[in-house]
Amino acid sequence: MRTRVTELFGIEYPIFAFSHCRDVVAAVSRAGGMGVLGALYFTPEELELELKWIDEHVGGRPYGVDVVMPAKYEGADLGDAGDLVARLQGMIPEGHKRFLEELLAEHGVEPLGEEGAGKVLLGWTDATARPQVEVALKHPIALLANALGPPPADVVAQAHEHGVKVAGLASNARHARKQVEVGVDIIVAQGTEAGGHTGDVSTMVLIPEVVDAVGADTMVLAAGGIGRGRQMAAGMALGADGVWTGSVWLTVDEADTPEKARAKLLEATSRDTVRSRSWTGKPARLLKTAWTDAWESERSPGTLPMPMQFMLISDALRRIGRSGDGELTTFPVGQIVGSMNQVKPAAQVVYDLIEEYVEALDRLNAITGAD
């Protein structure tokens, strides 16, 4: 296949695979697509190890790194990462902590053991994401992607100096234009059906709007609801230069998705997701479970702004993964979860996408060809 993005990156298929799992990233790149590692959960030191591993296992194929530098978040004016955590933690209301502890107790979730508290801030502040960018640019990455608003202009410039292309996620045409203004090369136009942070406009409506809004010089990837070849063909028909996928990689052989979550993802239908602020404070599509229900219920204290909501729930998520009745287990995932019913190697998912894509195109040609 040949589109502007396959030419740009020298890849075989215009399939971008977002994953927090290095094994998936390397496997997709080796299969002819491009893996993009989500850096969010890693410290700079951890990210260095992950990228070193990918460099050794990707067979010289291009790959990317995805960071989260939100345009707006609480504490943006509180300075560097030094005691940012402590200051933000001081802003979490006691009522929220009580609500959460009661919810966990009802579902038999036990406290953490001796290992104590985990990472709570993650890479979604300017202060914590910049070191990730520094680490990433020391590796032979081909793409730096940013979610949640346009990346800072100096980060775009820094990437370009390293010969690295920059992609930005956008959920509406206005945001896409803003990203082009700061120099983003590729817009990932993400429909509401996508997993994780997502807007309210569907992929079907969004892609042509974004393609027309950014003009002919900017490449667009279609994201949201894409996990099969027919959907890939639809995304390309809508005008995209390639597709950006995420959810489908959560249940592949190589994925390190927690077992409880994986089992739920394999069972879920396309109706079992919901856009909820209960993960990060911004609307993100999650598996609909007792967790998302509780935060929507009458007794919910409401969610906190980013990044405090995740700081509040971070340890709770680890505890839920280890004990309890499993009903609280949730995970960011898109509506395509309804088609994720089988565990396959990542490379097989790539080949299945292409096979069904070709079938879809043959069918389209038969419709007009027979005329």
Place this chain on the structure above:
Amino acid sequence: MRTRVTELFGIEYPIFAFSHCRDVVAAVSRAGGMGVLGALYFTPEELELELKWIDEHVGGRPYGVDVVMPAKYEGADLGDAGDLVARLQGMIPEGHKRFLEELLAEHGVEPLGEEGAGKVLLGWTDATARPQVEVALKHPIALLANALGPPPADVVAQAHEHGVKVAGLASNARHARKQVEVGVDIIVAQGTEAGGHTGDVSTMVLIPEVVDAVGADTMVLAAGGIGRGRQMAAGMALGADGVWTGSVWLTVDEADTPEKARAKLLEATSRDTVRSRSWTGKPARLLKTAWTDAWESERSPGTLPMPMQFMLISDALRRIGRSGDGELTTFPVGQIVGSMNQVKPAAQVVYDLIEEYVEALDRLNAITGAD
């Protein structure tokens, strides 16, 4: 173009145009697609006149009629249409009437004049829709479509006896299978981005699910977010035999859309819609205005079940159309409203759809052809 639905109906393009306006229905059928008249707002006598007009103006081309026989509604056990209205009206709480009057007063909306109250029940009960079906089957219609759940099996049989094909709208795969079981010939799989009554799964995710669920013997039309040729190509790439469109016809030359609403539709972006129960009691996508906001606000008494919600608001809608500051004006419309920025003849919309469809297919072929 040749698909199973163009063959079945002898139409040139697999484009179905739902409209409450007879002029649009006739224009689309004459242009090579198939117009489908929404019967909801008509008494049997009025419907007879509309269909007679279409018969005289459609140039012998096929057209369809769409009725609304919901699987579930309040008062389904209250018997025939005789005094059904009075009994249902008695069930509307005073608090709801007060809330509505206060809302109208705030926006300067005046009472109706001498002509008095309008129709309040509409065709969305078994008792009121059956006479519409009787009328429709006396005309040379090619298609009888039903929204909101599977049509009663005897209605399907009756249509088939008249040589009329039956289509049913479905917003998830389970509902689609149920419709096939009662004998529906064509499933209109409608994504959440569609206008009017709609589910929560997006078109991108829904179409392949429905196509796979109903099997090879049932035809599927893609609906929701389709107003341009790229979207039509995407719908067909997803596996559909044709596309079902609605919103785009609201702003064509021929449309009888009220002026205030039309002006708002032309200005709106794809982000200006919301799924709301404030129109009919069931979730329907509407233009987001002070009306939908008010029903979501803290002082809202909540919406009533179908058909009581529309009975409650029916006169209010007419009053809003005639006076007031216009801020309450809303209308059922899909997210494609963001692309409805120009008034064109209906036939031109058909030709533009096809032109852009062909361009999209050419682009797809260039992607693999150059390989």
